[in-house]
Amino acid sequence: xxxxxxxxxxxxxxxxxxxxxxxxxxxxxxxxxxxxxxxxxxxxxxxxxxxxxxxxxxxxxxxxxxxxxxxxxxxxxxxxxxxxxxxxxxxxxxxxxxxxxxxxxxxxxxxxxxxxxxxxxxxxxxxxxxxxxxxxxxxxxxxxxxxxxxxxxxxxxxxxxxxxxxxxxxxxxxxxxxxxxxxxxxxxxxxxxxxxxxxxxxxxxxxxxxxxxxxxxxxxxxxxxxxxxxxxxxxxxxxxxxxxxxxxxxxxxxxxxxxxxxxxxxxxxxxxxxxxxxxxxxxxxxxxxxxxxxxxxxxxxxxxxxxxxxxxxxxxxxxxxxxxxxxxxxxxxxxxxxxxxxxxxxxxxxxxxxxxxxxxxxxxx
Amino acid sequence: xxxxxxxxxxxxxxxxxxxxxxxxxxxxxxxxxxxxxxxxxxxxxxxxxxxxxxxxxxxxxxxxxxxxxxxxxxxxxxxxxxxxxxxxxxxxxxxxxxxxxxxxxxxxxxxxxxxxxxxxxxxxxxxxxxxxxxxxxxxxxxxxxxxxxxxxxxxxxxxxxxxxxxxxxxxxxxxxxxxxxxxxxxxxxxxxxxxxxxxxxxxxxxxxxxxxxxxxxxxxxxxxxxxxxxxxxxxxxxxxxxxxxxxxxxxxxxxxxxxxxxxxxxxxxxxxxxxxxxxxxxxxxxxxxxxxxxxxxxxxxxxxxxxxxxxxxxxxxxxxxxxxxxxxxxxxxxxxxxxxxxxxxxxxxxxxxxxxxxxxxxxxxxxxxxxxxxxxxxxxxxxxxxxxxxxxxxxxxxxxxxxxxxxxxxxxxxxxxxxxxxxxxxxxxxxxxxx
Numbered sequence: 001x002x003x004x005x006x007x008x009x010x011x012x013x014x015x016x017x018x019x020x021x022x023x024x025x026x027x028x029x030x031x032x033x034x035x036x037x038x039x040x041x042x043x044x045x046x047x048x049x050x051x052x053x054x055x056x057x058x059x060x061x062x063x064x065x066x067x068x069x070x071x072x073x074x075x076x077x078x079x080x081x082x083x084x085x086x087x088x089x090x091x092x093x094x095x096x097x098x099x100x101x102x103x104x105x106x107x108x109x110x111x112x113x114x115x116x117x118x119x120x121x122x123x124x125x126x127x128x129x130x131x132x133x134x135x136x137x138x139x140x141x142x143x144x145x146x147x148x149x150x151x152x153x154x155x156x157x158x159x160x161x162x163x164x165x166x167x168x169x170x171x172x173x174x175x176x177x178x179x180x181x182x183x184x185x186x187x188x189x190x191x192x193x194x195x196x197x198x199x200x201x202x203x204x205x206x207x208x209x210x211x212x213x214x215x216x217x218x219x220x221x222x223x224x225x226x227x228x229x230x231x232x233x234x235x236x237x238x239x240x241x242x243x244x245x246x247x248x249x250x251x252x253x254x255x256x257x258x259x260x261x262x263x264x265x266x267x268x269x270x271x272x273x274x275x276x277x278x279x280x281x282x283x284x285x286x287x288x289x290x291x292x293x294x295x296x297x298x299x300x301x302x303x304x305x306x307x308x309x310x311x312x313x314x315x316x317x318x319x320x321x322x323x324x325x326x327x328x329x330x331x332x333x334x335x336x337x338x339x340x341x342x343x344x345x346x347x348x349x350x351x352x353x354x355x356x357x358x359x360x361x362x363x364x365x
Numbered sequence: 366x367x368x369x370x371x372x373x374x375x376x377x378x379x380x381x382x383x384x385x386x387x388x389x390x391x392x393x394x395x396x397x398x399x400x401x402x403x404x405x406x407x408x409x410x411x412x413x414x415x416x417x418x419x420x421x422x423x424x425x426x427x428x429x430x431x432x433x434x435x436x437x438x439x440x441x442x443x444x445x446x447x448x449x450x451x452x453x454x455x456x457x458x459x460x461x462x463x464x465x466x467x468x469x470x471x472x473x474x475x476x477x478x479x480x481x482x483x484x485x486x487x488x489x490x491x492x493x494x495x496x497x498x499x500x501x502x503x504x505x506x507x508x509x510x511x512x513x514x515x516x517x518x519x520x521x522x523x524x525x526x527x528x529x530x531x532x533x534x535x536x537x538x539x540x541x542x543x544x545x546x547x548x549x550x551x552x553x554x555x556x557x558x559x560x561x562x563x564x565x566x567x568x569x570x571x572x573x574x575x576x577x578x579x580x581x582x583x584x585x586x587x588x589x590x591x592x593x594x595x596x597x598x599x600x601x602x603x604x605x606x607x608x609x610x611x612x613x614x615x616x617x618x619x620x621x622x623x624x625x626x627x628x629x630x631x632x633x634x635x636x637x638x639x640x641x642x643x644x645x646x647x648x649x650x651x652x653x654x655x656x657x658x659x660x661x662x663x664x665x666x667x668x669x670x671x672x673x674x675x676x677x678x679x680x681x682x683x684x685x686x687x688x689x690x691x692x693x694x695x696x697x698x699x700x701x702x703x704x705x706x707x708x709x710x711x712x713x714x715x716x717x718x719x720x721x722x723x724x725x726x727x728x729x730x731x732x733x734x735x736x737x738x739x740x741x742x743x744x745x746x747x748x749x750x751x752x753x754x755x756x757x758x759x760x761x762x763x764x765x766x767x768x769x770x771x772x773x774x775x776x777x778x779x780x781x782x783x784x785x786x787x788x789x790x791x792x793x794x795x796x797x798x799x800x
Contacts, residue, residue: 035737036738038735038737038738042737042741145741146742149742213784215784216749216781257784269776270776272443272445272777273790276788276789276790276791279784279787279788280788282784283784283788290783290784290785290788291783291784291785292783292784293781293782293783293784294782294783294784295747295748295749295751295781296747296751297787298776
């Protein structure tokens with residue numbers, strides 16, 4: 001008989017988890033308090049990127065799974081294989097990227113070093129005084145709202161059910177309690193992104209505010225997602241504000257410009273100061289963009305754990321309750337591998353990835 | 366650098382200019398900001414082939430020599446603390462601040478999508494009027510004007526003056542409502558005179574009531590429109606269609622600043638009897654406070670101008686007349702209110718958001734959905750016009766609170782803004798370390 005699985009939260013992680021669970025033979029019910037993809041998923045860039053730090057294993061495995069997912073109907077994800085071009089501003093950046101290239105090569109991921117001349121040929125809009133760049137051709141971009149929608153459609157086609165506009169108010173020993181008192185029985189996956197600590201307050205979670213700016217379609221042609229080499233230092237910065245150039249060419253011809261990270265700010269309002277800082281940083285790398293009009297600015301909150309890695313696995317002391325949240329800014333990339341690992345853990349079977357680094361128990365006293 | 370004025374007026378239309386005149390006194394520093402290249406706003410938009418309207422000329426004669434600073438071709442894009450206004454012009458960015466601030470940012474047309482409305486040859490009624498003034502050749506062309514309200518008549522007069530053949534004015538309000546509107550109009554003598562002036566010039570133009578355009582057709586561009594009363598249809602050949610279902614207030618800037626709004630469907634800025642908004646020292650006048658036409662806008666502008674300068678004596682002379690003029694807002698809205706079938710013209714494939722070329726698709730005709738969900742999936746309202754057109758159309762055609770939801774969380778920029786302008790934003794309240 002099929003096991004009942006209740007997935008709380010229908011963002012990219014919930015949708016991927018439901019899909020993987022249905023494929024593994026579970027009977028999955030998704031419960032979403034607003035609408036699919038309403039939370040962190042809606043705010044992000046949708047950059048599918050392999051990182052070389054602690055996220056290497058999870059992001060690399062996820063990109064493999066993304067390639068399988070995208071074999072079918074890639075247009076419904078608005079997918080483009082833009083690659084990622086990590087841009088070096090200085091000799092120190094260049095050295096860091098050389099290390100990154102070696103680390104990635106050891107993991108079987110190809111990348112190419114571009115000297116300043118090659119960088120200029122590849123992306124003529126970049127400033128002429130840069131030290132070079134590292135191109136990862138396998139990375140890509142999706143439009144997250146549509147990606148969530150398509151993954152959910154696939155899960156539903158396999159038999160998953162979705163309830164939107166229903167809030168889970170509590171975890172019960174053998175399931176969840178919905179607003180209004182209704183009880184659903186089954187094993188539970190909490191995939192509520194930034195709201196993860198509402199149901200599981202014992203797992204520490206911090207909101208990291210980010211700003212994004214999107215431009216008109218009239219900008220210069222940019223082929224790759226451009227990220228400055230120092231970006232990953234900002235990702236792991238423990239406090240304060242960090243700004244790093246991160247520019248994505250949308251299939252529409254618009255440019256999506258990031259990024260900022262702020263801890264301890266809970267007001268979702270657009271800050272002119274932070275916007276100015278991230279735009280200044282983008283203009284340092286793309287100096288010809290000054291007259292390009294920006295049409296919209298928005299903010300979002302990345303759910304960050306103390307060590308920067310997501311919670312994926314059983315929550316001790318909670319009965320059959322599993323966590324799948326806390327992906328910081330990398331949830332779109334790492335959702336498929338999260339789902340794979342989690343379903344393997346629930347079934348107590350071996351997995352491609354070692355689950356220990358993501359085990360929620362690590363952050364419990 | 367920030368230029369500081371005693372009064373900054375946003376908008377150089379009838380309300381803004383009247384406010385500038387009434388607020389003027391020797392030694393006072395007053396600035397008027399407008400994103401058009403010349404003052405006049407929409408209604409007094411410059412027409413090189415015509416003498417300027419007398420009302421505008423007399424106002425301008427006063428202001429031109431008054432020392433009032435006109436910042437034309439300057440668009441308000443964001444606020445910094447103070448509030449300091451960040452203005453963008455074709456050549457750069459500048460900052461100004463007023464001890465008092467007065468929004469007279471007018472209104473824009475309300476469009477309702479219908480099959481074929483994106484064909485070349487279909488314009489806004491006021492848009493077509495502005496284009497004709499700006500040099501679009503309309504002489505000898507067959508034009509139909511359709512929608513609702515007095516703007517259709519004003520547009521027809523301009524088009525006739527430029528040599529167009531206006532085939533018909535298609536008014537959705539039924540004859541009875543138009544008759545009741547006219548029957549009570551004499552309560553407002555200024556508006557009556559304005560209406561008579563229009564009607565006199567339109568003697569030969571058919572004015573159909575109780576009908577609307579249900580479709581525009583043509584291969585590459587418009588060649589005919591389908592006009593219906595809900596039962597029978599007729600085809601009207603034409604080369605251009607100007608369509609507009611009335612006006613909606615330009616509330617974006619005062620809303621971003623935090624001024625309270627009033628009204629549910631297409632909100633206006635809430636003001637007290639003297640034109641002060643919910644924020645002390647910040648005033649609003651004219652169409653931005655409710656659609657009531659040029660006569661009311663001028664009165665309100667004059668009143669808000671003296672109120673902003675604290676001239677109590679002069680306020681009292683204007684209060685009664687302004688209150689009477691305000692009643693015209695309700696009169697207009699009541700008799701030209703949109704009928705149900707007019708709001709149901711778009712089909713699932715009809716483009717709703719022209720910037721993003723987006724239709725409602727499968728969401729058409731379904732029970733209410735989350736506005737944000739629909740926006741994210743279709744990108745409706747996310748384009749260049751920042752939802753100024755489509756979110757107002759959706760407010761009419763859909764049950765969801767698209768517009769209210771959007772207005773509840775306003776964000777800069779107010780218009781598409783150059784990245785170099787954004788890069789210079791900041792007021793030191795939230796210091797950013799160097800990167």
